Amino acid sequence: MFLDNRGKLLRFLTARRATPDEAEDVLQDLFVKLETHAIGPIAEPLPYLCRMADNLLVDRRRSAAARSVREEAWMETQFGSEVDDRPSAERLLISRETLAMMSDALAQLPDRTLTIFRRFRIDGAPQREIAAELGISVSAVEKHLHKAYKAIVEAQASLDGDSPHPLRS
């Protein structure tokens, strides 16, 4: 399954702007995961593999971003103006700040949008199911989800100083 789709996965990772090294690492991780997980036959392997590869890539990028924040904090303690003996706490506070901004943004959304977002993101309910529960169309569900995601992406961007790319490296 992996080998049949390796080319497509590489194309996907390249399109996701992974460096060749990054792509190789992700494919290696993915391969090991598949080898050891004893996964049964899957009707549509590509979506399954792409989703896994994308998650691995996002994880790597998130921890790289976290690391650079941590290193920056460390640099500050070594050479910088502020003396802070807890660079790690600093990093965690930053992530707490992001969460606070995001929950503020969510709190301002209408109840219905929040309910739909919660069903989708926390409970993992398919859109069709949410639509049926609330007696609305799937495209209406999509609109609510769009609104919720827009709110949290903007909240996050306001903390990142609205840099065009969330990563520093």
Next chain:
Amino acid sequence: MAQQRQEGIQAEAIEWHVRLQAGGTEDWEAFIRWLESDPAHSAAYDKVKFADAAVHPNMMPVMGSPEAANDEEDASAQASGARSRSGLWATALATAAAIVAILVALPWLTAGPSRHEVATAAGERRTVDLGDGSSVVLNGSTRLILDRDDSRYAELVAGEATFTVRHDEARPFLVEAGDHRVLDAGTIFNLVRDRNRFSVEVAEGAVVYDPGGTAVPLAAGQTLLVRSGGPPVLGRREPEDMTGWQRGRLSYGSVPLETVASDLSRNLGTEVRLDPAVAAMPFTGSIQVGGDAATLSTLASTLGLQARRTGSGWLIEPQPRATR
């Protein structure tokens, strides 16, 4: 105009994220083409994925009680960014205050006769009912201190345990492990305390790590790892992998082999040691825990190493060169 274009791309990225959740082959192929059509697309999609990954169940007010009371400091909060506080944070702070009260009360609880230890031998498993609908599963070589007078408290002295805690706003559940404190918010979470590692993994619901200090909220799927003296590191793990040890399955993503060895010692009930040359080797994958010999030799050969029985247990070491 550039601004407008940027917003358009961001909106498309959100649409893709929403659509791909249940996307089929054609959706993914179309998505790849979209990514390839403009280098800015991937970055915009990253922003959505980052925001999505940071979402925490407690961010959303509980349905049916819409008391979103962020009144006065709204404007200044938005301006400074640093001091913003929604309903959740007000709650978190209130809980933190409650914890301070609990911690103050601890010294005399510690000494009280109501505290007792529950322990397992290596390789043993045990489920303990904590009363009030909560329970804890102990992995092998684990020691836990419970309090008969306070069913909402436990101390992990050593080892690994999965807590399934019934939520009670008025009486949050607190677990201590040395200097580490974890406060639950109605949840299933796994803790490991080793000689040089403390880890929290949240399978369901949410917990707060270090409630009196940095108060880091952890949502389902999130992990926090502290290696001796190091800073806490946040990560992610599939919730089903976290409690996999209860079904004899250990799963890892890029952890040092020594972590795997210490988990295996606990699960197999035999000491698994590592040659120093391989202790830091990264390991990704899952292990089905069976007999000592089968489990360890499979693991070792997957990594191009060998497992050898020694006096009291097993040693995993590099293979002699001639056999490869």
